[in-house]
Amino acid sequence: MDINLKYLSTGEFAKLCNVKKHTLFHYDEIGILKPESYDDNGYRLYSYNQLQLFYFISVMKEMGMSLSEIKIFLNNRTPEKVKNLFVNRINELSDEINKIKVLQEVLKSRVDKIQSVFNIDINSLQVEYQEEQRFFLSKSLKKDINKNLYAMIKNNFNEFIHKYSIDYSLSTLIGIDKNENKYKFIPENFLFHSQEEIPASRLFIKKEGYYLVGYHKGSFYTLENTYKKMITYIENNNLIMGKFSYSTKLLDALTATTEDEQLLKITIELENKL
Numbered sequence: 001m002d003i004n005l006k007y008l009s010t011g012e013f014a015k016l017c018n019v020k021k022h023t024l025f026h027y028d029e030i031g032i033l034k035p036e037s038y039d040d041n042g043y044r045l046y047s048y049n050q051l052q053l054f055y056f057i058s059v060m061k062e063m064g065m066s067l068s069e070i071k072i073f074l075n076n077r078t079p080e081k082v083k084n085l086f087v088n089r090i091n092e093l094s095d096e097i098n099k100i101k102v103l104q105e106v107l108k109s110r111v112d113k114i115q116s117v118f119n120i121d122i123n124s125l126q127v128e129y130q131e132e133q134r135f136f137l138s139k140s141l142k143k144d145i146n147k148n149l150y151a152m153i154k155n156n157f158n159e160f161i162h163k164y165s166i167d168y169s170l171s172t173l174i175g176i177d178k179n180e181n182k183y184k185f186i187p188e189n190f191l192f193h194s195q196e197e198i199p200a201s202r203l204f205i206k207k208e209g210y211y212l213v214g215y216h217k218g219s220f221y222t223l224e225n226t227y228k229k230m231i232t233y234i235e236n237n238n239l240i241m242g243k244f245s246y247s248t249k250l251l252d253a254l255t256a257t258t259e260d261e262q263l264l265k266i267t268i269e270l271e272n273k274l
Helices: 010-017 021-030 050-062 069-074 079-117 150-163 220-238
Strands: 044-046 126-130 133-137 166-179 182-193 203-206 209-219 239-253 263-270
Touching: 010 021, 010 044, 010 050, 021 044, 021 069, 050 069, 079 239, 133 166, 182 203, 182 220, 182 239, 209 220, 220 263
Parallel strands: none
Antiparallel strands: 126 209, 133 182, 133 203, 166 182, 166 239, 209 263, 239 263
């Protein structure tokens, strides 16, 4: 097979590499890709074999290496060093891909949460059967919630989200304390959907069964009114309240410009059904 392997001019080589000639001039000046030869008039000439080296330089640039770093590497390259460079970058890319996947799930969760708002009657109360759910349980809120908001956030959001790659969909677990005919709703923990295996010490299982579901629009400080409405419904329908309630923000500071526009989903555990 007869193939013409003549040298390429700077213009021809630049076109094959999809760059401007000045890029090749600069690479020549700093010593990372010098012409293989020169013609009788002193013009640069490149070989087809150098196309692979140019591609390798482009790959290293995409990996974040500076031109000075590339020059040092090329001047000292060996098969082993090239292999190690690529293996390290493969590992970095795997970490980046995992972060992107987590972000994708976070965004999907947020979209689903917003979409659900369009399909509900926020004034309704409804008994629903719900399947068992497994949650990652935060540290207890009881010691922090009334005295140290900074500690509550630091001990839960920062530590657990970063350590366990937990997405942004969370609920608050609220214990129900009944004393005579009065109820107290006490925030106990945050609940997260974890994408990793949950340690036994942090596992909380929301049992399957029947729940009364309602919605609270507005400030947290008026939340008691919604609970009173739900308690009245429970009593009027001869239902028995369970041990826990769950609250989940559907519209928060990201999607509502004022606190009055925020929307909270309230789920109260029932021991029986209608």
